[in-house]
Amino acid sequence: MFAHEFVRNAYLAGTFVGLACGVVGWLVVLRAQVFAGDALSHVAFVGAIGAAVLGFDVRAGLFTLTIAVALGMAALGRRGEVDDTVIGIVFAWILGIGILLITLLATGSHGGNGLAATNTLFGSIFSLSSGQALVAALIGLAVSLAVAIAFRPLLLSTLDSELAVLRGLRVRALAAGFLVALAIVTAESTQAVGALLLLGLIAAPAGAAHQLTGRPYAGLAVSAAVAIAAVWGGLALSYAIPSLPPSSAIIGLAAGAYAVAVASARARRGAPATG
């Protein structure tokens, strides 16, 4: 399997995208910001379409718009925490702009056949070039390192923002910085797993880790491990079964891990609490 270059590229990019999603995702879940990640992934999609319409580099479009919206979200919310309703309204509008751009793309000189849009929505990890894979891996590694360095202040500001303020931490700046890190992961992962399926790699491994352990560093490790394992397993499965798209296989495995974690956590607690 590894004799093929496209498989090696997919594994290189997928490993680090998985690492970044696992690490960032653990904090995303802790901060209950999965919806923000979801919104950013849709924004990334619109950014890619916009870049295609204007004739820019797709990657530049993805990153610019996603980071801009992340900063906007941070500015709108109190202490950088945004209301779900505001997120919903803003991203519905950005999607509306997306459909306008798709119309422009379809009628414009680019003659879009929808393939670019489909790839952005669902990813095409098996068609990465070695250069693209390397860039994806480096960005994933850089974001993971940045979050790891800022992990303690981020954790404190999430769990007890008053105490964090008393300690002299700049809670707002941390929240904005974290949203930007999330935006970078989103924009990058869009290339690999696609804008819509990225959410699964952010939410499921981290959700599983939160079910299994409450200790921060152990949780972070479990989350990253589950995300990377889902990517590796999903790629192998998809290679073995050609009709199974890699994104579906990866998300399927990640969601399976989450389901197992929830079930085992419930079994340990005894009978599940009733509403």
Place this chain on the structure above:
Amino acid sequence: MSANPSLSLNLIEDIRQLTTFPFMVNALEAGTIVAVVAAVAGWYMVLRRQAFSGHTLSVMAFPGATGAALIGIPTSLGYYIACAAAALTLGGTGRARTSSRAAETAAVGTIQATGLAAGFLFLSLNHQVLGGPETLLFGTFLGISRGQVLVLLLVAAGALAALAVCARPLLLATLDRELARAGGLPVAALDVGFLLILAAAVATTSQITGALLVFALLVAPPAAAQKITIRPLPSLALSVAFALLVVWLGLGIAYFSPYPVGFWTTTLAFGLYVLAAGSRRLARG
């Protein structure tokens, strides 16, 4: 458009033009039904802070439609089945069962991603039927048949009736869960019941607006209404009025312009919310 519509200053003439073609009449009727049901269900959704769950239900249209195409059942049936299944899963893992908001968002996100992954799998197993996923995601406002309008009307009436029956207990359970539970209300059942009603509303709406743009109708009009007043009945009425305004204006403008309905409705809805939020800030001084 076949007849080269042109906008004039004469409003009556413009409306006559709008209703010349049967497809526009169908679109306006469907849009009206959808606006009412989305505004009412969305009002509760915004109050309950379940926008993420609502969005998750709305993307279930994608696996619903692709799955329906794969096994050869009507698309709208696929929508309802997928949305109802997602609502039950959300109800089983969501609010009632999880202790924290963090666990809730992880569960909702995972369910959404799984649905999308399944939809993508169905699509790749069945390439020839669908031109591209964009039409599913962004809707076909202008290709609605009489039969579809009738189905929409029935489902919307059912969802509204169900919501009317549990309106007061649901409001209490939303505003104060502990009090509602102490008062003997089945809070967990209300959670699941509301998600099912929301699923029906979303499945109905997304056939018209597309899976991704449901949100413009489901979130923005109720949120704008709640910015202006929080008294339930006036706020609900305002929400419906806003949604109707967005749909009618959106369809009207789209008819006379080369740009898609989805763009106009989302932009109008967003503008409305910004106006409502801004006016409240002004009123507060």
